Amino acid sequence: MRRIRKKHFLFATYDDFDKAKDVVGALNALDDKEDIIDNIELYSPIEHPEVEDLLGEFHQPIQRFSFFGGITGTILGFIFAAGVGQAMFTVQPQGGKSVIVFPPDIVIAYEMTILLGVLSTVAAFLMYSGLPRRVKSYYDHEVGVDQIGIEVETNPANNEKIRAALEACGAVEVRELTQ
């Protein structure tokens, strides 16, 4: 039977964005950061204004989903409306009118562009934000109020070193967690 390795975290809360920024800087400055820290996660009640400076750029090409969703909507909308025009042609007298009529088909295609664009954007949001998911058992409710949380995934052997770095920047509380 395969044994699942338990993950070990240190979770610190701060009452200021600047302190959170300082602590990420301090952790990044550790000589052996690559060896002792597996991951740093930041939790905040509003978007941290400098989050990408702190944690590096996040690859979330949501706009591509919007673009291709929109294009798909245009094509499907037009094909659908034109196809229905063709279907109507076989059963309803058209009185000499065109089978495929551009002005109304463009309206339908336009609406479908937006509908599929929005739906793809929402799908991309769920994909890149990792939602829906279970709330972590150690999630601190204060993060939803006014505190900033820093979660460091590490080996228990490095606890002291990382705890010292977290506390040096004015942590309100530092907790050890295993999941």
Place this chain on the structure above:
Amino acid sequence: MSDFKMKDVEWAKINEDVLASLETPRKAFWIVLGVCIALVLCGAAAEVYQYNNGLGVALMNNPHYWQTYISNFVFWIGMSHSGTLLSAILLLTKADWRKPIYRFAEAMTFFSIATAAIFPVIHIGRVWNMYWVLPYPNEHAIWPNFRSPLLWDAFAITTYATSSALFLYIGMIPDLAICRDKAKGWRKKLYTAMSLGWMGRATEWLAFQKTYVLMACFLVPLAVSVHSIVASDFAMSMMPGWHVTSFPPYFVAGALYSGCAAIITLFVLIRYLFKFEAYMTPEIMDKTARLTFAIAMAWNYLNLSEYASIWYSDNLFDREMLWDKLTGAYAGPVWLMLFCATVVPFAMAFKKIRVNMWAMFVISLLLQLGMWLERFQIVSPPLASNHEPWTQVAVWPGLIQMTITAASFGWFTMLFLIFCKVFPSVSMYEVKEMVYHRNKHGKKKLQDMDKIKDDMIKTEEGLS
């Protein structure tokens, strides 16, 4: 005017105040909700009566079968515009004063659409055949007519309702997580399911902000297209008074106008009912009123240009129709509309009025009356001066139609109040962002001022 600028308020206090609104509104909340439920029950009784006795009781046994229900449909679709459209535009232009009021404005959009969607169902009489409007294959191989603007309506409104609901929901997720953390009982279950496990991680925030802006980019052209299509219901016909080239922009401006008026009404209402005095400040009302005033002037320009183009076109039928509108059987509602929608907005030119909540409440009700009458005078008078003499009679809405109209207001307000009681109607995280950024800018300004002062002192010392 309060000098509260939302700079000094603590984040925890924002959570407390907004969460308290979900628990303990003023007693007046229950009175207003009770009145709304009573109106809805009256409307349901009228609908049952109409259903049992036929559409003749709604005066649809005469040539004016497009009258009150369609006026209501256009009115409610119009009202739905400002919420999402203004929220999206103000988001893209980074106007931070939108933050305390955009949530309820977006909710207003959704419930307006839900109200508007009732009227085509009531109007067709055979409610069980409503699904015929949907384009689906069937054994008769008959599809809906894609050349009809009424079918475009079905597409546009479905898209608008879906997108607006998603825009409202996605924007609420961080706040639903806050509610989840504090709630108990059924609320806890509801918020847990709806918040999708949001924890405020950096990846969540980044994806969220990108998505929100992208959705706003889709919603602006969508909102414009929806009311343009509603305008096409009339403009695509050959009726004098309906076949007007400027109808799409005129309808969009009218929609924004009535929507802004509704935002003001609901602003005052929920500010009082849910004790949001600290967040919905006179400063924000001032800005909303200015925006409404500007949109009112744009609508008036389009309205006058419609009259002017009819006058100068020298088309006999159009001119007759316009003259009949202003002097005929429907002159009363038309002049009342012009008073409410053209004269009343000038009251908003005065700051003392703009920051007075109850004055703005009365003004907003008058503006909405004007905009309802505007829809009525678009639909009814042209029917009475049609090409065909047998339609040339004045018909007024009957008791059943007016009861269902009143019920629609009750229905909308009831849904809206229930929403505000269950979900946070002020965005907590956005107000926090506003507080944070205003504080940051304030601090930076002070630092700059100190630096300038120091430089001046040093220069003076150097000179002496």
